Amino acid sequence: MKVALVFPLLACGSLLIAAGHAPAEPGIAAGGMVATVHPAATDSGVAALGGGGNAIDAAIAAALMLGVVDGHNSGIGGGCFILVHLADGRQVAIDGRETAPARAHRDMFLRDGKPNAELSQTGPLASGVPGALAAYDLAAREHGRLPLQQALLRAAEVAEKGYVLDVSAAKRLNDLSATFARFEGSRAVFLKSDGSSHEAGELFRQPDLARTYRSLAEDGIAWFYQGPFAKALEGWMASNGGLTTASDLAAYRPQMREPILSTYRGYAIVGFPPPSSGGVHVAQILNILEHFDLKAIYGRDPAQFYHVIAEAMKRAFADRAYWLGDPGFAQVPRGLLDKQYARELARQIKLDRATEVACHGDPPAAGSDHFSRHTTHIAAVDAAGNWVGITATVNTAFGSKVVVPGTGVVLNNQMDDFSIAPGVPNSAGLVGAEANAVAPGKRPLSSMSPTVVLADDKPLLTLGAAGGPTIISQVVMALVYRLDLDRDLAAAVGGVRVHQQWRPDELRVQPTMEKDWIAALEGIGHHVRRGGFGICQAIERLPDGRFLGVHDPRVAGKAAGP
Numbered sequence: 001m002k003v004a005l006v007f008p009l010l011a012c013g014s015l016l017i018a019a020g021h022a023p024a025e026p027g028i029a030a031g032g033m034v035a036t037v038h039p040a041a042t043d044s045g046v047a048a049l050g051g052g053g054n055a056i057d058a059a060i061a062a063a064l065m066l067g068v069v070d071g072h073n074s075g076i077g078g079g080c081f082i083l084v085h086l087a088d089g090r091q092v093a094i095d096g097r098e099t100a101p102a103r104a105h106r107d108m109f110l111r112d113g114k115p116n117a118e119l120s121q122t123g124p125l126a127s128g129v130p131g132a133l134a135a136y137d138l139a140a141r142e143h144g145r146l147p148l149q150q151a152l153l154r155a156a157e158v159a160e161k162g163y164v165l166d167v168s169a170a171k172r173l174n175d176l177s178a179t180f181a182r183f184e185g186s187r188a189v190f191l192k193s194d195g196s197s198h199e200a201g202e203l204f205r206q207p208d209l210a211r212t213y214r215s216l217a218e219d220g221i222a223w224f225y226q227g228p229f230a231k232a233l234e235g236w237m238a239s240n241g242g243l244t245t246a247s248d249l250a251a252y253r254p255q256m257r258e259p260i261l262s263t264y265r266g267y268a269i270v271g272f273p274p275p276s277s278g279g280v281h282v283a284q285i286l287n288i289l290e291h292f293d294l295k296a297i298y299g300r301d302p303a304q305f306y307h308v309i310a311e312a313m314k315r316a317f318a319d320r321a322y323w324l325g326d327p328g329f330a331q332v333p334r335g336l337l338d339k340q341y342a343r344e345l346a347r348q349i350k351l352d353r354a355t356e357v358a359c360h361g362d363p364p365a366a367g368s369d370h371f372s373r374h375t376t377h378i379a380a381v382d383a384a385g386n387w388v389g390i391t392a393t394v395n396t397a398f399g400s401k402v403v404v405p406g407t408g409v410v411l412n413n414q415m416d417d418f419s420i421a422p423g424v425p426n427s428a429g430l431v432g433a434e435a436n437a438v439a440p441g442k443r444p445l446s447s448m449s450p451t452v453v454l455a456d457d458k459p460l461l462t463l464g465a466a467g468g469p470t471i472i473s474q475v476v477m478a479l480v481y482r483l484d485l486d487r488d489l490a491a492a493v494g495g496v497r498v499h500q501q502w503r504p505d506e507l508r509v510q511p512t513m514e515k516d517w518i519a520a521l522e523g524i525g526h527h528v529r530r531g532g533f534g535i536c537q538a539i540e541r542l543p544d545g546r547f548l549g550v551h552d553p554r555v556a557g558k559a560a561g562p
């Protein structure tokens, strides 16, 4: 029995190393490692490790600091997934994904019968109930050694004192200034008192956010989920046409999930399960790629190497569009991870031409065997053997663009990760089906893919990425470069990337890819579009036991350890 179709079926039947980026300066240390997109966040994580904390404390400290210095990507008004390989060998997946408010309904983004994507991307209807803070709190209580207070207070100080805006941060604020101007709380934080935008080189202070972090340090997360923040959020929503109430915040619970375990060429791959699509499709793509000798293909014909990877991605994303959703609401088949199913998909791939994939596939036991049921990635490890990946997000830059007045908290726009109507692309161009329709309390489908790789049962690598659906592709490509092509970790993260998400049927390639390879890919039928990708962080255990940390060279991040 397939998922009951309320939506109709999707249209079935119908930088620079090897042309990538110069690797960034890696970090090497024996006492642990933290890699993030921002030096202040990495430093906060390293301070946690130096202050008696473990990798869980370090990753959470980094995440809380990112909410201050990198708030367009993530923050306590958003959500996260936390994947931990504990020193005792257990794997833990904590789901801090946002939920749709209780008054949400599947047609809430239709106006006059037509989908209105503006409503799911900006303003009061765009936000899900934030989950990141509850997940950090749960992870710290269950597996950390430090209370959240220290990390909150360190981040509050930076919010209070401010930091200097660089050119890209100032441009981002300027580009969004007209949207910020629509919302009272956002005007107060992101625009100057005369309504103009902040410029590069100026000090950017967030006193309201500093007060919020200090209140959380003092009163715990009840201040947010049951106290003054919940009340402020409800008040703003009620007077601006939103649906979220204080009861939605009080009802929010992070979920413990069962990590996805798969294998790739003898390595064990640990991934994040639904409501992320990341773990499922990283595993599925790797299962398909196992049927190709990628190293030999790359040596013979690099364009064919990218072709094979793109064809594998195309099939996985076709399945994603149909089958994937919150496992509490949709029946997501475990058969998507089946090796025999991957073999059948691999057989469809032709080495000499791009093939049309008309429709999703039918994984085995799809009726009976189910998963029970702009973003940032932080990687952290400690000397005791805890390995952590947190991918956190408010979705697109500054989420819904709404700041709850007086709190400094940017609300996510994760509702846009639902399928607002069948076949209607979201801000990432993704289409979906009934499995990912809006429903009260449901979690929107994600691509976030925190991943741990084990060799001989010992953690070898942890990695993850930002960048919407390209997260899945970036994780796959970094793994293939590292494990198949034997590139060092920095070169693997900096390597040229490709992404094929089935719909639209185009092959996104990093613009720095060799022109000859692009011409060859076009020659065999790929519709190539040069485009941007997200940002990947990774840590590897070296043969001598030290840790090698790498931040993506595409931004000025930092990898360091004590």
Ligand code: GLY
Binding pocket: 374, 375, 393, 394, 395, 396, 414, 417, 445, 446, 447, 448, 468, 469
């Ligand atoms: N909002 C990006 C993701 O969760 O995939």
